Amino acid sequence: MTATELTTDPTAAPAADARALGLAHYAARAVLEHVLARHGMTFQQQIALRAAVTAQVPQTPDDLVAQVRGSLKADPADIHAAVDELLSKQLLVAEGAYLRSTDAGRELLTAVGAETAPISDRIWGAICAEDLAAAGRVLARVRERADAELAALTA
Numbered sequence: 001m002t003a004t005e006l007t008t009d010p011t012a013a014p015a016a017d018a019r020a021l022g023l024a025h026y027a028a029r030a031v032l033e034h035v036l037a038r039h040g041m042t043f044q045q046q047i048a049l050r051a052a053v054t055a056q057v058p059q060t061p062d063d064l065v066a067q068v069r070g071s072l073k074a075d076p077a078d079i080h081a082a083v084d085e086l087l088s089k090q091l092l093v094a095e096g097a098y099l100r101s102t103d104a105g106r107e108l109l110t111a112v113g114a115e116t117a118p119i120s121d122r123i124w125g126a127i128c129a130e131d132l133a134a135a136g137r138v139l140a141r142v143r144e145r146a147d148a149e150l151a152a153l154t155a
Helices: 003-008 018-038 043-054 061-072 075-087 102-124 129-154
Strands: 092-096 098-101
Touching: 003 098, 018 043, 018 102, 018 129, 043 061, 043 075, 043 102, 075 092
Parallel strands: none
Antiparallel strands: 092 098
């Protein structure tokens, strides 16, 4: 049986669990980090820059750190450092108490998106819509439960 057959035969696939989720996450993240490294950017910087670019309202540095922390569950000091690096690279700029993305920051995200789009198509493209919808529901439930467990552990 080929690798393609293994990935498309649902009866041959192992049940999803934390290990499978983690392995999929780290494999996909490694692809993205490879592309980001060519642009001198880290994963955390990219997440923070994307959050700033897509924000509906201006954000303070603390707002941006809180948003990224909600996504990555990372140390706020590390996220502040990533935001500071984005400022020093002039991908973000401070305007008073708020941050905004620069043209260079938006262009960088566009370039990374253009590079990763064909890779994402190769990774996700052959997965049927029903499987993606089912996986989306499961992942949303796992995230919700994990967030609740983390909140209980840190309360």
